[in-house]
Amino acid sequence: MTTLPSWQNEVDGGRKVGGMVRAALWLLTEVGEGNIFTKAELRAAFPEASQIDRRIRELRDRGWRIDTSRDDPSLKQEEQRFVSQGAQVWVPGQAKAPKHKNSLTAAQRQKVFEADSYLCRSCGIAAGEGYGDGDGLTRSVLNIARRKVLLPDGSEEYEFVTECKRCGSGSGDREVDLGALLEHAENLSPMERTVLAGWIAKGRREPEPIEKVWGIYQTLPAASRTAFAGALEDAAESDGESGENADSSGW
Known part of the structure; x- marks a missing residue:
């Protein structure tokens, strides 16, 4: 197992170690994945760094998952959770921001x-x-x-x-x-693609009546589901008899 540099060293092998790298090492060695730390603890560890909070945000852009109360409602406002490690930013060449990084105005x-x-x-x-x-x-x-x-x-x-x-x-x-x-769309029938295009044009999809009935049926207790199924079967038989009579009458 490779030994990590110390998060306390501002210089390593003659190379200056930036705040983002030191913050990453501090998270790994002092906090540990899955654990919670506070802003006060972070600032106490780096009293000389005026923008250490920003260095933590920079780690997120490099694949590090560090949740705040916005991401995890169980956290207090001053708390953050170090969930998982991203790029090994202490390794030369690994601290570069990914190509998709783009701060929006x-x-x-x-x-x-x-x-x-x-x-x-x-x-x-x-x-x-x-x-x-x-x-x-x-x-x-x-x-x-x-x-x-x-x-x-x-x-x-x-x-x-x-x-x-x-x-x-x-x-x-x-x-x-x-x-x-796109492959899934190609496997749709022409009628299904027409329906899908309509939903896209409207920007919404209205459930079909049969889907609404099915959704409500699924919420019923067992006894009510049985009663509903029996009533539906009786109605289907009645519809069938009506159809036969219609056929014999010339409809």
């Missing part, structure tokens, strides 16, 4: 929100709406997330998407395979 964020109709693209909730569960007091907060997209040619790129705080909590890095989605 206020205007760019607004453009993403507008393109997504100010809706979370995971659950469809709008900003400030209640989730309809729990105490009814929790309101949605929309953020901008980076989503990795696997393109049909095998390449990948990162695109921005609107996501609410709840959907983004603990989700880690999500990705979508655009090529696979």
Whole structure:
């Protein structure tokens, strides 16, 4: 096992060690994956670093998962959880920011929100709406997330998407395979593709009446499900008899 440099050393082998690297080593050796640390503990460990909080944020851009209360509601505002390690930033060449790193301006964020109709693209909730569960007091907060997209040619790129705080909590890095989605669409019948195109044009999908009935049926207790199934069977038999009579009468 490779011995890690000390997080306390500001110079290693004649090379100056930056705050981001030292913060990463401190997380690994002093905090440990899965454990919680506070902003006060972080600042106490680096009293000479005025922007050590920013160095922690820079680690997130290099694959380190460090949750805040925005990501994990169980955390207090001053707490953060070191979930998992990313790039080995203390290794020469590994501290470089990934190509998909791109801090959005206020205007760019607004453009993403507008393109997504100010809706979370995971659950469809709008900003400030209640989730309809729990105490009814929790309101949605929309953020901008980076989503990795696997393109049909095998390449990948990162695109921005609107996501609410709840959907983004603990989700880690999500990705979508655009090529696979296109293949699924090709396997649809012409009628199904027409219906899908209609949903896309409207920007929403209205459940069919039969789906609504099925959804309500699934919520029924066992005895009621049995009664409903029996009534539906009787209705089907009645429809069949009506059809036979219609056929014999010339309809």
